[in-house]
Amino acid sequence: MPGTPIKDYLRESRIFNTRVTVVVVFIAILVLILIGRLAYLQIVDHRHYMTLSNENSINPVPIAPVRGLIFDRNGVVLAENYPVLTLEIVPDQVKNMKTLLAQLGKIVTLNSQDLKDFYRELREKPHFDSLILRSNLTQEEADRFAVQRYRFTGTDLHARLERYYPQGGLAVAALGYVGRISEGETKVIDDADYRGINYIGKIGIEASYENLLRGKSGIKNVEVNAKGRAIRTLGRIPPVAGENLYLNLDAQVQAAAEQALGHHRGAVVAIDPRNGGVLAFVSTPTYNPNPFVDGISDKAYRALTDNPDSPLLDRALDGRYAPGSTIKPFLALGALNSGLNPNKTFYCPGYFHLPGSSHMFHCWAWRQGGHGIVDLRKAIEQSCDVYFYNLAVHLGINRIDNILNRFGFNSKTGVDIPGELSGLVPSPAWKAAHGLPWYPGETVIMGVGQGAMLVTPLELANATAILADKGVGFEPRLVRAIQNPTTRTITYLKPVPGRTYPLKSSAYLGEIVQDMADVVSSPRGTGYFMGHTAPYQIAGKSGTAQVKDMPSDMVYNAKTTAKNLRDNAVFIAFAPVSNPRIAVAVIVEHGGFGGEVAGPVARKVMDAYLLPHKPAQADARAYGYHTN
Amino acid sequence: MNKWQRWHIDRPLFLALCLLSVVGMFVLYSAGGENTPLLIRQALRLALGFAVLVAFAQIRPETLQRWSPYIFAFGLALLLAVLAVGSVRLGARRWLNLGLFRFQPSEIMKLGMPMMLAWFFAREPLPPRGRIVALGGALSLAPILLIAKQPDLGTAALILGSVLAVLFLAGMSWRSIMFVLVLAGMATPLLWTHLHQYQKQRIETLLDPSSDPLGAGYHTIQSMIAVGSGGFFGKGWLNSSQAHLDFLPESSTDFIFAVFAEEFGFLGILMLCSLYLFVLGRSLLIAFYAQDTYARLLAGGLALTFFMYVFVNIGMVSGILPVVGVPLPLISYGGSATVTLMAAFGMLMSIHTHRRIITQ
Numbered sequence: 012m013p014g015t016p017i018k019d020y021l022r023e024s025r026i027f028n029t030r031v032t033v034v035v036v037f038i039a040i041l042v043l044i045l046i047g048r049l050a051y052l053q054i055v056d057h058r059h060y061m062t063l064s065n066e067n068s069i070n071p072v073p074i075a076p077v078r079g080l081i082f083d084r085n086g087v088v089l090a091e092n093y094p095v096l097t098l099e100i101v102p103d104q105v106k107n108m109k110t111l112l113a114q115l116g117k118i119v120t121l122n123s124q125d126l127k128d129f130y131r132e133l134r135e136k137p138h139f140d141s142l143i144l145r146s147n148l149t150q151e152e153a154d155r156f157a158v159q160r161y162r163f164t165g166t167d168l169h170a171r172l173e174r175y176y177p178q179g180g181l182a183v184a185a186l187g188y189v190g191r192i193s194e195g196e197t198k199v200i201d202d203a204d205y206r207g208i209n210y211i212g213k214i215g216i217e218a219s220y221e222n223l224l225r226g227k228s229g230i231k232n233v234e235v236n237a238k239g240r241a242i243r244t245l246g247r248i249p250p251v252a253g254e255n256l257y258l259n260l261d262a263q264v265q266a267a268a269e270q271a272l273g274h275h276r277g278a279v280v281a282i283d284p285r286n287g288g289v290l291a292f293v294s295t296p297t298y299n300p301n302p303f304v305d306g307i308s309d310k311a312y313r314a315l316t317d318n319p320d321s322p323l324l325d326r327a328l329d330g331r332y333a334p335g336s337t338i339k340p341f342l343a344l345g346a347l348n349s350g351l352n353p354n355k356t357f358y359c360p361g362y363f364h365l366p367g368s369s370h371m372f373h374c375w376a377w378r379q380g381g382h383g384i385v386d387l388r389k390a391i392e393q394s395c396d397v398y399f400y401n402l403a404v405h406l407g408i409n410r411i412d413n414i415l416n417r418f419g420f421n422s423k424t425g426v427d428i429p430g431e432l433s434g435l436v437p438s439p440a441w442k443a444a445h446g447l448p449w450y451p452g453e454t455v456i457m458g459v460g461q462g463a464m465l466v467t468p469l470e471l472a473n474a475t476a477i478l479a480d481k482g483v484g485f486e487p488r489l490v491r492a493i494q495n496p497t498t499r500t501i502t503y504l505k506p507v508p509g510r511t512y513p514l515k516s517s518a519y520l521g522e523i524v525q526d527m528a529d530v531v532s533s534p535r536g537t538g539y540f541m542g543h544t545a546p547y548q549i550a551g552k553s554g555t556a557q558v559k560d561m562p563s564d565m566v567y568n569a570k571t572t573a574k575n576l577r578d579n580a581v582f583i584a585f586a587p588v589s590n591p592r593i594a595v596a597v598i599v600e601h602g603g604f605g606g607e608v609a610g611p612v613a614r615k616v617m618d619a620y621l622l623p624h625k626p627a628q629a630d631a632r633a634y635g636y637h638t639n
Numbered sequence: 640m641n642k643w644q645r646w647h648i649d650r651p652l653f654l655a656l657c658l659l660s661v662v663g664m665f666v667l668y669s670a671g672g673e674n675t676p677l678l679i680r681q682a683l684r685l686a687l688g689f690a691v692l693v694a695f696a697q698i699r700p701e702t703l704q705r706w707s708p709y710i711f712a713f714g715l716a717l718l719l720a721v722l723a724v725g726s727v728r729l730g731a732r733r734w735l736n737l738g739l740f741r742f743q744p745s746e747i748m749k750l751g752m753p754m755m756l757a758w759f760f761a762r763e764p765l766p767p768r769g770r771i772v773a774l775g776g777a778l779s780l781a782p783i784l785l786i787a788k789q790p791d792l793g794t795a796a797l798i799l800g801s802v803l804a805v806l807f808l809a810g811m812s813w814r815s816i817m818f819v820l821v822l823a824g825m826a827t828p829l830l831w832t833h834l835h836q837y838q839k840q841r842i843e844t845l846l847d848p849s850s851d852p853l854g855a856g857y858h859t860i861q862s863m864i865a866v867g868s869g870g871f872f873g874k875g876w877l878n879s880s881q882a883h884l885d886f887l888p889e890s891s892t893d894f895i896f897a898v899f900a901e902e903f904g905f906l907g908i909l910m911l912c913s914l915y916l917f918v919l920g921r922s923l924l925i926a927f928y929a930q931d932t933y934a935r936l937l938a939g940g941l942a943l944t945f946f947m948y949v950f951v952n953i954g955m956v957s958g959i960l961p962v963v964g965v966p967l968p969l970i971s972y973g974g975s976a977t978v979t980l981m982a983a984f985g986m987l988m989s990i991h992t993h994r995r996i997i998t999q
Contacts, residue, residue: 023810027765027808027810027935031923031927034939034943038946041950042916045950045953045959048958049866049957053904053908054871056867060863061868064864064865071857
């Protein structure tokens with residue numbers, strides 16, 4: 012009856028009563044179902060459940076899988092697992108946690124960090140789980156506990172495998188480390204994947220290959236007595252161990268690079284230009300990742316973060332530096348590719364100015380009166396700045412940006428570890444976005460890799476590898492192969508094509524490579540000091556990058572200038588020239604002159620890789636694994 | 640006029656609730672591992688609950704009716720506040736931190752929703768036309784979606800249940816009911832894809848608990864063992880081995896019925912269910928005797944919501960419904976749910992004791 016606003020109370024109450032009756036019938040059916048179900052459980056199936064209850068002393072317990080091992084390319088072990096004794100508590104079986112912890116504290120050492128971690132787990136994890144109170148118990152502590160363990164219901168000793176990095180800080184920038192699963196991580200991960208597992212890869216390879224390394228938990232059914240103490244294991248679903256990783260990284264090359272950098276802050280990245288494999292990935296100073304595994308103490312952590320050398324900064328991945336003159340070969344190749352005649356000369360009086368401007372841009376050799384008449388070959392060999400100031404103006408900023416972007420500058424390389432930063436190739440558009448105009452002088456200094464331009468060591472090595480491999484690039488890869496720990500079959504990862512520089516003629520490349528070889532072999536070359544004695548032919552380029560703008564009349568002297576104002580030393584190289592197998596980028600912070608300081612580091616890295624050396628001790632074999 | 644009537648208390652309902660609370664304290668003492676401080680805390684909560692009950696019983700139904708839309712709007716605003724600034728516990732955003740204590744706004748909705756719908760339908764002649772039903776349904780959608788998003792699927796489902804209960808009691812036509820059922824059937828696959836991984840897992844493990852004996856299936860398996868091993872007479876008070884050996888998780892909260900079933904057996908269950916059915920019956924009777932549409936719909940809606948709580952909890956413990964966090968009324972350990980429930984019974988008593996006495 013549409014449109015009747017009159018309430019018919021009698022009718023409403025009649026409808027309601029009918030509905031209530033229907034509801035009562037419906038409820039009766041539901042109650043009968045429920046009662047039926049309960050009767051079925053308690054009367055029909057009672058015997059079955061009674062048996063289960065009597066045997067329910069059988070507790071399913073997760074078994075943690077063995078985390079995959081990480082080897083270098085020759086089978087040197089970089090990350091392994093070793094057994095430790097842990098003291099663990101099942102909170103549900105504990106009557107008074109405070110007293111228990113106080114009493115346990117008298118038997119084993121419990122520092123504030125242990126207690127803090129334990130209380131966090133107590134808040135986050137189910138109380139029927141076994142929670143780690145202390146790990147890495149000494150034999151003495153374990154013995155002391157074992158004797159008195161009847162006093163501590165719900166507490167027991169367990170043997171667990173813990174991550175260990177036998178080489179200490181070697182390659183920590185690439186490897187990263189694992190640590191206890193944090194509060195934030197518990198919200199993101201799937202519990203089912205981490206049953207019985209307490210560790211997760213935090214950074215580096217350990218983080219990016221977490222899913223392969225982790226493996227799969229198993230379950231064992233443990234019979235426990237009335238006090239909850241395990242008596243025997245009944246059945247088990249075995250865990251599946253995580254996959255082993257073989258890196259492209261060569262531990263000997265890595266060690267050579269770390270040693271060569273010495274006490275300097277800096278970074279080295281070496282790449283196999285033929286496939287993008289990362290042979291060395293160094294950031295100094297290094298630090299020992301082992302304390303992070305079980306939660307580094309606040310004090311030790313603060314010591315690392317307060318260290319003025321900031322060892323925790325991964326300089327190879329996230330350090331951003333002015334490339335200095337190492338940018339010149341890339342610009343030169345781009346210029347040739349866009350029609351520059353290599354025989355074209357510029358006159359270098361030791362300085363340069365833009366037409367109509369009095370601002371003077373110096374050549375590094377200005378005090379000797381400049382380089383005189385310079386063609387491309389001489390400009391690269393002797394790193395003539397004035398030639399490249401002219402070249403930069405000749406190319407213009409848009410073409411410069413285009414060339415540099417094609418070598419992968421200004422973007423992440425896509426390396427297989429997380430947290431990579433990209434460098435910066437400034438452009439008029441970039442400045443406009445910041446509300447600033449582009450000045451012609453900025454184009455000039457782009458020619459020598461100064462100004463706002465920044466590169467990461469990884470980007471620089473990647474670009475060098477592109478150059479070495481005739482313009483063909485690959486995404487840098489730390490991991491070379493994955494090994495199934497059971498079948499031991501090794502699966503090699505395919506190189507991933509990266510940026511490729513479209514060359515109009517291979518002669519252009521030949522010209523640049525020859526010029527870079529002259530840098531090292533010609534007595535006037537800036538790299539002669541580092542490379543002329545090498546038994547293989549090296550192509551290189553030095554760079555000396557200003558850290559701070561200095562007045563153009565200030566006389567720079569590496570000896571007298573304060574250390575933190577000294578230039579960064581940069582060097583790029585690849586070898587052997589005829590068939591390059593290694594491309595290197597080196598940055599030494601405040602090292603001074605590139606050819607003298609960064610060059611020898613590059614040389615040692617290449618020597619370690621290219622010269623015949625003792626085969627690495629095959630740790631992999633000790634684990635029963637074989638490489639080919 | 641006797642003393643009970645002067646305080647607007649319905650004696651049979653009040654005594655039944657007291658009896659349930661006492662039973663609850665006994666079970667909790669056993670399930671909580673004979674933990675006296677726990678028992679004292681629960682006793683304080685129950686005392687607070689009864690105080691709230693008496694307070695609500697004094698409010699006249701007309702006043703409740705006038706407040707209904709405001710309470711609903713207030714609850715909705717708080718739910719939006721939770722979405723914006725709520726604190727996260729155990730991975731769900733359900734709580735508002737009020738400094739002194741944390742508070743779940745969805746509790747207000749448990750009462751606000753049936754009140755709002757009763758108010759809404761009481762304004763129109765019944766049975767409601769299809770348009771009115773649709774409008775009422777739409778009105779209730781926002782809070783349900785907000786709660787489901789927290790995510791608190793159990794509470795959302797129960798509030799949806801209370802909506803359907805009021806709609807049904809209001810006299811929604813059978814054709815509309817069929818339409819809604821068909822719609823719901825079609826929406827199920829869509830809903831499935833929107834469930835969280837753990838929610839899907841709970842439903843999957845209901846079908847096969849042994850598929851994941853350590854994880855989602857663990858609760859169900861252990862509680863079925865507890866119930867089944869209780870048998871006809873039960874193992875006796877304080878003899879629940881499942882709870883005492885810590886095989887049964889959540890034994891003093893959501894799974895407390897399993898402890899009860901293990902200790903008091905099928906016989907105990909029949910008695911407890913009779914007690915619950917008595918409370919339900921008395922509540923429906925109050926709805927039946929109520930003198931206007933608002934009171935009738937509210938009383939009926941609250942009574943059926945109470946039943947749903949009991950049914951879902953026992954169904955979950957006995958393994959025929961998925962594991963959702965729904966407490967067993969007056970027996971499970973827990974604060975805010977008890978207070979909400981007592982407020983609901985206070986309203987029922989108010990409805991019953993504020994009738995204009997008619998001699999028939």
